[in-house]
Amino acid sequence: IGVVAITGGSCSGKSSLRQALIDADPTFVPGRRSTTRRPRPDEVGQTSYRFLSAFEFAARLDQGRMLEYDEVAGHVY
Numbered sequence: 001i002g003v004v005a006i007t008g009g010s011c012s013g014k015s016s017l018r019q020a021l022i023d024a025d026p027t028f029v030p031g032r033r034s035t036t037r038r039p040r041p042d043e044v045g046q047t048s049y050r051f052l053s054a055f056e057f058a059a060r061l062d063q064g065r066m067l068e069y070d071e072v073a074g075h076v077y
Contacts, residue, residue: 003031005068031067034060037075 004021006014021028034050036057043049052060057076060066069076 003067010072033077034066035075035077037073037077 006017008014018030022030032050033048034052034057036052036054039048039051054076057066057069061069071077
């Protein structure tokens, strides 16, 4: 069991690489991504991200339920 972290700037291809890993290896289980920003029009339900309030995000951090996080444009990811 291992962890793969995909990092990069906005529009750098992280989601495309993530999908390529999922397509290439059926045993690859992607982690759930979370953010405090509001969903965009093309993001249906909880598919793209788990959308959390700032309070919920902070609680998960305190509980050790996040591998890593960063603040971008006033929202936490």
